[in-house]
Amino acid sequence: MKIGMIVYSQTGNALNACEKIKPVLDAAGHDVTIEKVEIKRDSPRSTAEITITNAPDPKKFDALVFASPVQAFSLAVPMQKYMQTIGDISGRKTALLVTKGLPFKWTGAAHAFAQLKEYTASAGAEPAGEIVIWRSHSTEQDMLKAAEKLKSMFAAQ
Numbered sequence: 001m002k003i004g005m006i007v008y009s010q011t012g013n014a015l016n017a018c019e020k021i022k023p024v025l026d027a028a029g030h031d032v033t034i035e036k037v038e039i040k041r042d043s044p045r046s047t048a049e050i051t052i053t054n055a056p057d058p059k060k061f062d063a064l065v066f067a068s069p070v071q072a073f074s075l076a077v078p079m080q081k082y083m084q085t086i087g088d089i090s091g092r093k094t095a096l097l098v099t100k101g102l103p104f105k106w107t108g109a110a111h112a113f114a115q116l117k118e119y120t121a122s123a124g125a126e127p128a129g130e131i132v133i134w135r136s137h138s139t140e141q142d143m144l145k146a147a148e149k150l151k152s153m154f155a156a157q
């Protein structure tokens with residue numbers, strides 16, 4: 001299956017998680033591509049004022065992982081803006097991944113997943129799985145567990 005891991009990553013953790021997960025999915029016979037949502041900041045004072053400079057096309061893939069950090073108890077604003085551009089992704093198996101600093105789901109992960117699910121619902125897809133990676137608490141073992149979870153989700157197609 002052609003899997004697109006579409007990631008926004010400000011300081012590298014979400015990207016690192018995708019890079020750890022990709023080889024496990026590749027080894028299961030999938031064709032996995034990591035594509036980055038890229039931005040430029042329009043204002044040094046506001047995290048909300050940004051322009052997306054690279055918006056990956058999710059329609060190229062049979063299955064999708066949307067990955068982003070939690071910021072300010074929410075989905076990072078650049079990912080919010082990107083998700084509004086994705087169009088119709090119906091028929092594609094979809095999973096969500098968030099990275100975060102604070103080790104409790106209520107410190108933003110639940111809200112970020114709810115936001116992601118609103119965007120994917122508008123785009124015609126219902127995510128089949130959610131993964132949280134804690135910046136300083138997730139081990140290599142946790143990354144492998146996350147990869148195995150995605151592998152079984154995408155195998156069930």
Ligand SMILES: Cc1cc2nc3c(=O)[nH]c(=O)nc-3n(C[C@H](O)[C@H](O)[C@H](O)COP(=O)(O)O)c2cc1C
Pocket residue numbers: 008009010011012013014015068069070071072073074099100101102103107108134135
């Ligand atoms: C501006 C900002 C706001 C953040 N807000 C939260 C938050 O509300 N809850 C949380 O758990 N982590 C928060 N974090 C931590 C990040 O989610 C965490 O470091 C994440 O792994 C960063 O992913 P990235 O390296 O892919 O950008 C915040 C980080 C930044 C820079």
